[in-house]
Amino acid sequence: MEFKVSPLTKIISLSGFLALGFLLVILSCALFHNYYPLFDILIFLLAPLPNTLFSKSGADNANFMSDAPSNAQDTGNFLTGVFVTSGIALPVVFYHCQLIGALSCVMSTIGGLIIYSSIVVFSWFFHSSWDQEEDTLFG
Template identity: 30%
Template sequence: MAEFPGYFRYCLNTGKLVLLAILVSGGIVLQILACALYKNWWPMLTVITYVLLPMPLLFFVGSDHSSLFSESDNSWVNATKFLTGASAVGSIAIPAILKHSGVISWGAFAMELSSFFVFVSAIMCYLRMNDEDDYSYL
């Protein structure tokens, strides 16, 4: 992107940030709608895992994010991968357990999972944006 003028690159980067904001806002709206439409606020337990999901990345990885995606002998990076994976599995498991026990309906379950996939797509877009642009990792 070095061949484009500065104002054009700035506009593209702003558009990417707007897309991320729309994705995260859509995920939050789906999360709230899953609770409000079915008059059952138990699906909000998933929000706990959404808050816990980035914590290992913030605390343990540091500034070198290339080692997060590759094989590493660093025990902190391995602990980060494990805790992040456990939180991601919990984001799917909590609505599944609630549905299995009959606490939430199929509609709320579908909205919870769609909210999770919207959040995951936002995270993937953010990581992709960091790989190719001048943004810092965290």
């Protein structure tokens, strides 16, 4: 017995998950009257872009038969890692410099990770359905 989840259910659940991440970051700002953690949202929203931009950057004829990633894919992976690491480290640096409190640091970090993971899960859920030629939503 195979359990299929409709695309609408996926979108609704992921949007709720994304809203939870935004809520945590915004609460970490509003509860403590300090809006430095909003930079965390920007960093985690920019984090998936390098992988998206560099993942399908042209087919190299030299690497046509090999499964090795290209230099562009490596660059995208590196930049994504830099963004994710910066998004985790930025609230810690703000806390160390006493710009935000400890609870604000924790809420901002967890909220940012939820935002990033919901974007990654969204692209992972719908990557396979974009490759299919048949339209499963309408028949």
